[in-house]
Amino acid sequence: MYPELRAIGDEEFSTYARVSHGAFGGVPGGAEIEEARRLTELDRTVAAFEAGRMVATAGALSLELTLPGLTLLPVAGVTDVGVLPTHRRRGLLRSLMAHQLEDVAARGEAAAVLLASESIIYGRFGYGAAVASAGIEVDPHRSAFAAAFTDPGGVRLVEREEVAKLLPDVHDAARRQQPGDVSRPVAWWQVVSADGEHRRRGRGPLFWVLHVDAAGRPDGFASYRLQHGQWAGGLPDHQLHVEDLVASDPTVEAALWRFLLDVDLVRSVVAWSRPLDEPLAWRLEDPRQRRVTRVSDFLWLRLLDVPAALSARRYPARGRLVLDVVDTFRPQTSDRYVLEAGEDGAWCATTTDAADLVMGITDLGACYLGGVRFTTLARAGRVNERSAGALARADAMFSCDPPPFCRTGF
Ligand SMILES: CC(C)(COP(=O)(O)OP(=O)(O)OC[C@H]1O[C@@H](n2cnc3c(N)ncnc32)[C@H](O)[C@@H]1OP(=O)(O)O)[C@@H](O)C(=O)NCCC(=O)NCCS
Structure with a gap:
């Protein structure tokens, strides 16, 4: 039967890595294959074979997603x-997606998440763009804070060998406080701290800096690389690329930014993915110096078990909604659901009551973490209001503070 779809064995891993990297136009070297192997859960892979040759791949990591209300899914x-x-x-891809979503549902996971190479691809499979992010660039020479700032703690550089010991706990505490964020597998830390040459893309090695509070307890960290400039006219002009910035609270975040913006010999500080509402712009005396170079979708989310997913999160406004959900890719999810929810808990089940809102599973996935409003999707012709006031009620119930953000790419 074409295509043959199945999980791969360990002995097939290098072929799997060559196919998945090859699809992006790359040929992985030995170290890259070894790294990919560490990150891969073999029983969660699915490869497609044609006449015994592997021609397509997909995989999944077992992650935990922080929901509004700080529950975990x-x-x-x-x-x-x-x-x-x-x-x-x-x-x-259609066959891989159908196979994979069946497996995810069978494992009892109520949702799947991903980062998309192109935004045209995954809507058809029920994924909605749930969490956005911004790329930013700051001129460090014009980055004075508007108000005097004193770091209550301090920063120190961390040796590569210390990364996997010191930082995972700091990250784990922070991601549990941030809706939309995901856990990082142990292997993620090993791989990122090893900082293989293939990860550098022409830039220098990764530096890690740890922030500690006044008592010396770790409460934040950042990592960055320098892209060396040409010293045109004898002037230093490196670019500092922020790869990671994790803080337990806004003061620690400000302290880490201050450190990153004050590194010498740097003409521009670039961060590839930051929250849209990051307070940094409001810290700066000259806010436009935090230039937004990109705003786009980051985390896409696909609901598989609507009652389980909707009852897992918390809702800042109490209310009742009946949602008619259409799922063309997995018709078994198409149903009418009633949600009764508030700050302290939520209940969701199928119902025959009249619908308040009608929408596709993609749109419910987009709104699930509160990153997009139902009203916006209604204005885009994607959500249909059947009872007056339902859109406003849904917006109030699903809103999320802080807005969802995801710090980890995978
Ligand atoms: C994206 C990719 C996986 C799609 O695989 P594929 O086997 O060609 O996809 P399918 O044939 O199953 O396409 C399913 C549908 O999606 C559409 N589609 C898939 N990829 C698309 C793309 N890149 N642009 C536009 N449409 C696309 C197809 O036209 C098809 O539409 P239909 O349902 O209306 O017929 C493949 O093009 C690829 O490997 N791209 C490079 C690597 C990459 O971007 N991977 C995704 C990582 S997030």
């Missing part, structure tokens, strides 16, 4: 999606 973190250039547009 086990989710599949979909990754390694690729189809060889010779086998595209024949439905292989």
Whole structure:
């Protein structure tokens, strides 16, 4: 039967890595394959074979997603999606997605999340763009804070060997306080701290800096690389790329920014993914110096078990909603659901009551973490209001403070 779809064995891993990297136009070296192997849960892979040859791949990581109200949901973190250039547009991705979502549902995970290479791809499979992020660039020479700032603690550089010992706990505490954020597997730390040459993309090695509070307890960290400049006219002009910035509270975040903006020999400080509402702009005396270079979708979310997912999060406004949900890719999820929810808990089940709102599963996934309003999707013609006031009620119930943000790419 074509295509043959199944999980791979360990002995097939290097082929799997070559197919998934090949789909992105890369050829992984030995170290890259070894790194990918550490991150891969073999029993969560699915590869497609044609006449015994592997031609397409997908994988998933077992992650935990922080929900509004700071409850936690086990989710599949979909990754390694690729189809060889010779086998595209024949439905292989469609087959992989159907197979994978069936597996995710069978594992009892109520949702799957992913980062998309192109935003055209995953809506058709029920994924909605749930968490956005911004790329930013700051001129460090014009980055004075508006108000005097004193760091109540301090920073120190961390040796590579210390990273996996010191930082995971700091990250774990922070991601549990941030809706939309996900857990990091142990292997993630090993791989990132090893800082293989293939990760550098022409930039220098990764530096890690730890922030500690006044009592010396770790409460934040950042990592960065320098892109060395040309010293045109004898002037230093490096670019500092912030890869990671994790803080237990806004003061620690400000302290880490202050450190990063004050590194010498740097003409520009770049961060690839920051929250849209990051307070930094409001810290700066000259706010436009935090230039937004990109705003786009970051985390896509696909609901598989609507009652389980909706009852897992908390809702800042108490209310009742009946949602008619249409799922063309997995028709078994299409149903009418009643949600009764508030700050202290939520209950959701199928119902025959009249619908308040009608929407696709993609749109419910987009709104699930409060990163997008139902009203916005209604204005885009995607959500239909059947009872007056339902959109405003849904917006109030699903809103999320702080807005969802995800610090980890996978
Ligand atoms: C994206 C990719 C996996 C799609 O695989 P594929 O096997 O060609 O996809 P399918 O044939 O199953 O396509 C399913 C549908 O999605 C559409 N589609 C898939 N990829 C698309 C793309 N990149 N642009 C536009 N449409 C796309 C197809 O036209 C098809 O539409 P239809 O349902 O209306 O017929 C493949 O092009 C690829 O490997 N790209 C490079 C690596 C990559 O971007 N991977 C995704 C990582 S997040």
